[in-house]
Amino acid sequence: MSDSSRPLSPHLGIYRWQISMVLSILHRITGLALFAGTALMMIWLWSAAYAPAFYVTLHSGLASTLGKLCLFGWTLAFYYHLGNGIRHLFWDIGKGFSLPVMTRSGWAVIIFTLLMTAATWGYAMPMGGQ
Amino acid sequence: MASSHLRTELGKVKGLGASRHAVSHWWLQRVTALALVPLSLWFLASLLTALLSPDFNHAAAWFASPVHAILMALFLVAVFVHAKLGVQVIIEDYLHQPVMKYTLLLLNTFICWIFAGICILAVLKLHMLDISAGI
Numbered sequence: 558m559s560d561s562s563r564p565l566s567p568h569l570g571i572y573r574w575q576i577s578m579v580l581s582i583l584h585r586i587t588g589l590a591l592f593a594g595t596a597l598m599m600i601w602l603w604s605a606a607y608a609p610a611f612y613v614t615l616h617s618g619l620a621s622t623l624g625k626l627c628l629f630g631w632t633l634a635f636y637y638h639l640g641n642g643i644r645h646l647f648w649d650i651g652k653g654f655s656l657p658v659m660t661r662s663g664w665a666v667i668i669f670t671l672l673m674t675a676a677t678w679g680y681a682m683p684m685g686g687q
Numbered sequence: 688m689a690s691s692h693l694r695t696e697l698g699k700v701k702g703l704g705a706s707r708h709a710v711s712h713w714w715l716q717r718v719t720a721l722a723l724v725p726l727s728l729w730f731l732a733s734l735l736t737a738l739l740s741p742d743f744n745h746a747a748a749w750f751a752s753p754v755h756a757i758l759m760a761l762f763l764v765a766v767f768v769h770a771k772l773g774v775q776v777i778i779e780d781y782l783h784q785p786v787m788k789y790t791l792l793l794l795n796t797f798i799c800w801i802f803a804g805i806c807i808l809a810v811l812k813l814h815m816l817d818i819s820a821g822i
Contacts (some may be wrong), residue, residue: 605747646721
C-alpha cells in the first residue's frame with residue numbers, strides 16, 4: 558500500500574472515451590461558460606440602465622466577428638445545457654437509465670443543440686446578427 | 688449517529704462531517720433548473736425579437752411592461768441561484784486545497800449575489816424609466 562505511484566480509479570489516462578462521459582463533462586463546461594455569460598448580461602443590463610454611451614459601444618463590440626463568435630458559442634452552450642439539463646431531470650425522476658436509452662437521449666441532445674443553434678442564428682442573421 | 692463510533696477522535700472534534708445541506712442544495716438545483724426551462728427560453732426569445740437593439744430605448748420600452756420586468760426578475764433569481772449551486776459543486780469536486788477551495792467558494796457566493804443585485808437594480812431602473820420623455 559506504500560506505492561503511491563499506482564494508478565487510481567477511474568484510470569483517466571487509459572479510459573476509452575464514451576458519449577456518456579463526454580456529455581457529462583460538457584454539461585459542466587457549458588455551465589461554466591454560461592456563468593461567464595452572466596457577466597456580459599450584467600454589463601449589458603447595467604449599461605442600458607446607467608451608461609447609454611457604453612451600451613452603444615457594447616453593441617458594436619458584439620456585432621464584430623469576435624463578438625458574434627462569442628455569442629455563437631454561448632448559443633451552443635445554452636441549448637446544450639438546456640437539453641442535457643432536461644435529460645438530467647428525467648434521470649432525477651428515475652427515467653431513462655438503461656444504456657441504450659442513455660445513448661439515444663445523448664445523441665438527441667447533440668442534435669437538438671445543433672438544430673436549435675442553427676435555427677436561432679438563421680433567425681438572427683437577417684437582422685445583421687444583432 | 689450509527690457511524691459516529693467509526694470516526695477518529697480528531698474527526699469528532701473538528702466536526703467536519705456532513706453539513707446537512709445536501710438535500711436542500713440538490714432540491715433547489717432541480718427547482719431552479721425546472722423554472723429555467725421556460726424562463727431562459729423566454730429570455731432568449733425576448734433578446735432575439737426585441738432586446739438586441741443598439742438603441743437602449745428599446746430595452747427600456749420593453750422593460751416598461753410589468754410582466755416583462757417580473758419575468759426578468761424571476762429569470763435572474765433562478766439563474767444566479769442555479770449558477771451558485773452548480774459552480775459550488777464543481778469547486779468542491781476538483782479543489783481540495785482548503786485555502787484555494789474556500790476562497791473560490793466565497794468568491795462564487797459573492798459574485799452571484801453581486802451580479803444578481805446589479806442586474807435586478809438595472810431592470811428596476813429600466814422599468815421605472817420614463818421613456819415617453821425621451822421619445
